[in-house]
Amino acid sequence: MIALIDGNNFYASCERIFNYGWRGRPVVVLSNNDGCAIARSNEAKALGIPMGEPYFKIKQLEKTHGLVVCSANFVLYGDISNRVVQITRRYCNDIEVYSIDESFLFLDGYSDQYQKMVDLRRDVLQGLDLPTSIGMAPSKTLAKVANKIAKKFPDKTGSVYMIDSWKKIEAALKWFPVEDIWGVGRRYSEKLKSQGVHTAWDFTQFPDDFLRQEMGILGLRMKKELLGEAQYGMSISEPKKNISTTRTFDTGHAEYDYVHERVSTFASECARKLREQKSCCRHITVFIMTDRFKQNQVQYSDSFTVTLPNPSNSSIEISKYAKKALDKIFIHGPKYRKAGVITGTFVPENERMTSMFDVDNHERHAPIMEAMDSMNNRLGKQKIKLASQDVQKTWKMDQKHLSQRYSTSFHDSIILQA
Template structure:
């Protein structure tokens, strides 16, 4: 059996760990640049606020219903996510798990023959709630696809499954679930595919099982055959182990289109410095740095332009000074006057561990001089808060465009050493 542990309304729940007064109040968390709703409390959902709602369109609704509107705090969500994952993994002697997303974790309970899985998962859920104050739901089933469905059920029918755990362990339970599940809610079936299925009379997950295998293979290929077996309770999808990062990217869409060259250059250098910080957190150096810039693709009348370029570094580096310098030189090469720029980014790739750097005999190793400086900056920022100590080229403005932050968040950043995430925030 497998289980899917899912954190409920994760970003909002994380906010409530910082500010308990948010409990029982409608809360929404906004995306980069405070643009769209990316997380909602149950109270906010009841007000009819949809996921992805543009904040400016719902401004009056927020005010009329005293909705607490918050900027996203990605460092906090990363920190809480890894706390949840570590706590859940501690309940697995076999160490078999898969981190599926920032708020979802698959657990492998194969071999737990003499355990009452329902009670065991209730203990996991209770431990996370007691220690971290984060609510979770757990769906248990013979396959990963059915786990997704079991978790969907327990979150949708909270009154029926007040324990927050639902185990789908019989053919009768599986059949009932599939007969009630809309086809678009099956894991792996998106909007386009569900429309095609409905044209062929497939409205529920159960309807898909009634179709011949040849039809499924024609519409979905081998992926569809695997899905059918998963829905029948025959495991097809194994747990995936997290692979090592092959690149790190920091990119942002600007709140407003930017025409000032110096302003874009400052953002590019800041992104490179953030990449360097991430490299140092994982004790790595990069061999390649890339930069891109682009205009607003929705404003073609202003002119379209995008370009990017990569440089292979003379020596592997994690120095903020070195990476900012090379990022700036790339920017100078690709920048063109007369355009309204909307997005820019920096990516570093081709990593090597710090202790395995091979130095080019014909180049000076500048990093060796910068290492003590970088360590001092990292230590001071860890103690006093993000970007409190920074290079002269940085403005110190937050790059996410987050206006609604709090003193509690600043205190959190000061008091915690944050590990690097294994996923990207969109």
């Protein structure tokens, strides 16, 4: 049996943990730069606020309906997510953290599986004041369906639902919309509906040969998963195959010095992430582009990839070669609105193959990078920078509604007065 524990309206629920007065009120969490809604409480959904709705379209609801708007506080959400996982590990050792608000639990070999999940949900609610839903089924995809049922009908299920019989499988699939099947996107769901497929049950009625022809092996696996035949086991997390840092500028910039400084900063951030996963890269790609929405301005975009003589995760090296890539594509005149650095072709830090003909600075730069990372972790990100970076400039998102870091910063701790 596989269980899926999922935080209900996770981001909004995290905000409510420390703001008790927001319970019962509609709460919306906005994306980076306060752009659009990425999480909504049930009360916000009842107001008809769709996912992805731009903030300016719902701003008036703050006055008319008491809407609470929050800027995304990913530091807070990540910490709460880690705490949920810690509680979950008390009940199951085999856990796959699927996303910030979802984890799969592999329960084979455990007794009283349903009761364990009831107790797990209770402990998360009591320990973190965070509401969750848990679905249980023989496969991952079916566990997703069970979780949706637990979330949709909390009064009947107690927010924990187990699909453990063919009768329950059939009933669940006949109720479950085809567009909500794990792995079916919006475009494909429209194609399926045009063929008369509206539920997960309809999907499972397709012949195997047809699914293999139309969707490949993934379609056939999807059908088997929905019918309770597990096709996917526990996934083991692997290092990322490429790391990128991209940003949209506040306005268009035609100056080389400005774009170079931004590229150097992005390269340094990529190098930091490489060191975090103990990898080194062989290739660096830099791209720049103008604002495609301003057709009255000169339009230009280009990218260039350079190969490092030796694999590296040094901010100094990666920034140096990122500049070489930038010099290949930068032209004067256009106003650039976005740039990015992408690192690829990774090798483990302790398995580097170096060229005997090129200078290898990895060992010389390693203690410098270690000291820089240590000081930035202690003092705050971007406190220690390369000379090619602007010491005064710190990229910061527009977050006018940002809550405090209640659980990760001593200075933001809640103070109780007795």
